[in-house]
Amino acid sequence: MTRKQKRLAVIGGGVGFLLAAVLLVMFAFSQSIAYFYVPGDLATANVPPGTRIRLGGLVETGTVKRGEGSTVTFAVTDTIGTVPVTYTGILPDLFREGQGVVAEGSFAAGRSVFVADTVLAKHDETYMPKDVADRLKAQGVTLSGKETIR
Amino acid sequence: MIIEIGHYALILVLATSIVQSLLPLAGTLRNDPALMAVAPAAATAGFLLTLFSFFVLTFAYVTSDFSVRNVWENSHSLKPMIYKVSGVWGNHEGSMMLWLLILAFFSALVATFGGNLPDRLKANVLAVQGWITAAFALFILLTSNPFLRLDPAPGEGKDLNPILQDVGLAIHPPLLYLGYVGFSVCFSFAIAALIDGRIDAAWARWVRPWALMAWSFLTAGIAMGSYWAYYELGWGGWWFWDPVENASFMPWLAGTALLHSALVMEKREALKIWTVLLAILTFSLSLLGTFLVRSGVLTSVHAFATDPTRGVFILAILIVFIGGALSLFAFRAPALKAGGLFAPMSREGALVFNNLILTTAAATVLTGTLYPLVLESLTGEKISVGAPFFNMTFGLLMVPLLLAVPFGPLLAWKRGDILAAGQRLFAAVGVGLALAAIVQWMHGGGPVLAYFGLALGFYMLAGSVTDLALRAGVGKVSAGIARKRLFGLPGSAFGTALAHFGVGVTVIGVVAVTAFETEHVVEMKPGATVSAGGYTLTFDGIRQGRGPNYTEESGHFSISRGGVKTSEVWSSKRLYTARRMPTTEAGIRTFGLSQLYVSLGDHMGDGGIVVRVWWKPMILCIWLGALIMMAGGAVSLFDRRLRIGAPQGARTTKAAARLEAAE
Secondary structure (H helix, E strand, O other): OOHHHHHHHHHHHHHHHHHHHHHHHHHHHHHHEEEEEOHHHHHOOOOOOOOOEEEEEEEOOOOOEEOOOOEEEEEEEOOOOEEEEEEEOOOOOOOOOOOEEEEEEEEOOOOOOEEEEEEEOOOOOOOOOHHHHHHHHHOOOOOOOOOOOO | OHHHHHHHHHHHHHHHHHHHHHHHHHHHHHOOHHHHOHHHHHHHHHHHHHHHHHHHHHHHHHOOOOOEHHHHHHOOOOOOHHHHHHHHHOOHHHHHHHHHHHHHHHHHHHHHHOOOOOHHHHHHHHHHHHHHHHHHHHHHHHHOOOOOEOOOOOOOOOOOOHHHOOHHHHHHHHHHHHHHHHHHHHHHHHHHHHHHOOOOHHHHHHHHHHHHHHHHHHHHHHHHHHHHHHHHHOOOOOOOOOHHHHHHHHHHHHHHHHHHHHHHHHHHOOOHHHHHHHHHHHHHHHHHHHHHHHOOOOOOOOOOOOOHHHHHHHHHHHHHHHHHHHHHHHHHHHHOOOOOOOOOOOHHHHHHHHHHHHHHHHHHHHHHHHHHHHHHHHHOOOEEEOHHHHHHHHHHHHHHHHHHOOOHHHOOOOOOOHHHHHHHOHHHHHHHHHHHHHHHHHHOOOOHHHHHHHHHHHHHHHHHHHHHHHHHOEOOEOHHHHHHHHHHOOHHHHHHHHHHHHHHHHHHHHHHHHHHOEEEEEEEOOOOEEEEOOEEEEEEEEEEEEOOOEEEEEEEEEEEEOOEEEEEEEEEEEEEOOOOEEEEEOEEEEEOOEEEEEEEEEEOOOOOEEEEEEEEOOOHHHHHHHHHHHHHHHHHHOOHHHOOOOHHHHHHHHHHHHHHHHO
């Protein structure tokens, strides 16, 4: 090979590698992005069972029930819609009724129950997950008591 | 009064940094040595003033002076002393002060130990450091002033976020910032060289120690942060691909690439333009990280407060510095001469491969981190890009790089023989596969891929040893001579081998934990047992307790193996009284390099409590590997050829620089 051909081969290899990386990123995006919904969206949005989403809202007061072992059921609401959720595991320290929560998981077959594998309610008592706060505010939900949305 | 003096000192920092950013530059333009000599003095004065200002803030925290708004918001009189001190940077304003302090510290280091630098370069470097200092001093004074007073002074403070009340806060941010901000020196060197329009191998020799230092600190800072999150959050995870973690990981990837490309530039004068660009990009990613963490665009434990003016201000700093640097680069780069030629299969080629993969990986992480933010601001759609995305892209990208790592040091400069290198690594490959097979035979189970991952890790360990053995001539010369030669090897050879060994150790830890960890979530009443990793945990009961600023309930567990009690562990839930905030204090027991991790959940109606138990095999390898990498960086740093103050090397390189200029 001449020097020019060699250089072309090296550059071609580099560009090929970058192309492969771009394709990989696009494929990974198509596989693993989770969209964010509040319960009110779900009446119109068609989310098939098994599709991974993030569901945000308030934990409806009086709905938290402990079942067998460490399974917990509760309802997430944005006052327009309500979705029942089941979760197996330890709830975060800051999980409380009437407080904001983000549940990650997918709908079981039949689309009636949301099976969460991750529940987030983090950081401090005035903290509201930003996604939840924005959406609730947009829908005109006022939060009780000292809760302030930044 | 003392608070106002501290405030005033901070204003003086702004003033000295403006002097530092203008006069030396005027000096280099006019070739006036007196003006250039202002730079070190201004940098040292700026550092001392920042230090004083920082001490004043610390004093306010230590004495619980709640008339200072920042102290009232983040401290409490009952807080233990260590958290009063570390709490100084456990909030937005204080952490920006730490940022500024470390930036000024690095400027002072350049001023003090940069005696062998050409005067013009040193003046320009310090001037660029001055611009960065001025921008951040202005940012603190205008939007994040920690010295604002409250009148009347409240009687008690609001306390520090309990998650941050941990020794981790005393160590993690300073280490991380020493790394993050340390790359500012590389950035300043790049800009200074572009201003002067002269870049040669000597430049790389001057930059490399700074890059090594920053890289070592950043490695330690990231590892420390990971371990802290692991034991403090109670979820048992050690890396979440959280945007804030990514913000520190991207400069690390780019910085690792910079270390390697600077090597090529130093030894062979090739990759000049690319190395300068990497120096700019690495610090740009540090700035971007600061923006992501401090502007409040992300909600996370690191985003203490959200104030839109801060975000806009940091964004402006980001645009001015990155945009300015890249414009200067675009303007000057075409004038740089390309350096030495090399064949694709050579040490240089291997380092180019390293750079290609590391920068692609950094770009991938950047895409995954910014995509949700960009999409939301463009379309309002909210998505999350989580661990699956990063594991798929980053994980796949790393495989060829890790396979290639042992080859790099075995290839010759200019033209290497990959087949010969492969033959020499035959033993390493064999060792890797054999050790993985032994693990499979002893442990069994788990996915097949995991054993290939382990084999990869072991192969990297054996590869580093092979590298040192070949350099010492083991097998070719007598054992005595080989030993003598081994100890006579330059520090950088040991540094390389150690750092690559550390990567292998981390790989082993990551693969073992990912593939073989077990998790058990059970409801337990006193007397109940659960087994994990060959150990049996018996729940003995709950005890109520009280700390200085919290109440806690702790579960006691006895750990036994084969019916014999070997140890015990407490796992607690705390309620911090000032903020009414609960936290989990996981119980962790170490067995060799593996750990049992126990965290408490909710009480059940019938007197039981939910308990989550993990068996984390070889998890300590993850952080141990990072420590070994850091040690490798430190050993390289002490290589005599790179020592910052080595006057011998400087005179020759200065002469070389003059020669090149004359050509």
